[in-house]
Amino acid sequence: MKIYCYLIPRFTFVAEDRVFKKDEKYPVYSRGDYFTLVGENGEFNFTKRGLDLTIKNWKDQVNVQTEAEK
Incomplete structure (x- = not known):
């Protein structure tokens, strides 16, 4: 699996019972034709479209860091 990017929460939040803690780096893995975001639990x-929409909807909650910016 290749890391596509990281999501770094600006504050701790929960999305559909998955926890994302402030300042932690959560990887998004590219898995062929879909992506997997790994949270605490x-x-x-x-899909690519779904990931793009989630990042757009979470723009006030997370920073996005690409592998190149690491």
Whole structure:
């Protein structure tokens, strides 16, 4: 699995019972035709469109860091 990017929460929050803690780096893995976001206690699987929409909807909650910015 290749890391696509990281989501870094600006504050701790819960999304669909999955916990994301402030300042932690949560990887998004590229898995062929879908992506997996790994939280503290579970995962989300997304299509590219779904991931893009989630990042857009979470823009006030997370910073996005690409692998190149690491």
